[in-house]
Amino acid sequence: MATEISRTVLFHFLFSGLTFTFLVTFAVSFDPYFLHSCANNIGNYTANSAYERDLNTIFKQITSITKLNYGFYSKKVGEVNAMALCRADVKLDVCTGCLNETISRVKLDCPNSKEAIGWSADCTLRYSNTNLSEKLEINPQTCLYNTGSTADEYFELRLGELLSDLRNKAAAGGALLKYAAGNSSLRASERLYALVQCTPDLSEGDCNHCLDKAATDGIRRCCLKQRGCRVLSPSCNLRFETYPFVEAGAEFPPPPSPSGDRQKEEEEPNKSKRTPVVVASLSVIFGVAVVSISGFLIWKRRNNQDTEYREIQLLDLVEGRIDM
Structure with a gap:
């Protein structure tokens, strides 16, 4: 009896401890500097609607990025337009972590809103049922x-x-x-x-x-x-x-310069010009090899009829390698 009571007490103690740890972790994980704005005049979407499915598709795409892309992402799926902008001095894991958290917060604070914006310490997330691209928006500020x-x-x-x-x-x-x-x-x-x-x-x-x-x-x-x-x-x-807050050494490299692009374009034609020459040279070498082997096999066929089948197999093998 005493053993069962001890086990029950221990179970409740462990469960309470895990629950407390989870709640503390959940609370700490949220950015205390998060701010949001819900466009209540735009209207809401309904649960399980096409708008919600498209919005969740965009959220999944944004949070599964594998390339930093200078911290900027613009997506459109169906009726939903979305933009995400990470602070330009943070790394990819910080960027994706921030966007994940911001999406969770916006969902909580702007449930079913067709248009909303969330600002976190390291990123900004916007979505709307109207076009956002190349459009200056100063408000809400x-x-x-x-x-x-x-x-x-x-x-x-x-x-x-x-x-x-x-x-x-x-x-x-x-x-x-x-x-x-x-x-x-x-x-x-x-x-x-x-x-x-x-x-x-x-x-x-x-x-x-x-x-x-x-x-x-x-x-x-x-x-x-x-x-x-x-x-x-x-x-x-x-x-x-009045104190440094930019991540040291994490700032994005400068985007490619137009001169660099032109240099690449100049190198590409030279490379393409060299490629046919190399291919032609290899074709000549392989052609000579095939002709030589064919001549050798014809000569062997005339001199040794018993080995004809094996030699034809060898010729087929060499031709297969050339085609590959």
């Missing part, structure tokens, strides 16, 4: 800010200069990547760090405009005189802090 504040006008001056420089660099990026990160010195040994990024499908002008609105209206409305802030919109985002 939101932010998270550092509780540390400053009334230093020099801080504001240096921040404005740094964000302006990074904005121009990011906007000038190509169709694969519109991103820039850097830092600037403040008083004494203190430095200011910042990152800006647009969805790369935007034009240079739209990216510049989006980041300008984030650096002016966004900061003014949300985090003026704060020592750190993240301003988030559907098409772009920025962040600044």
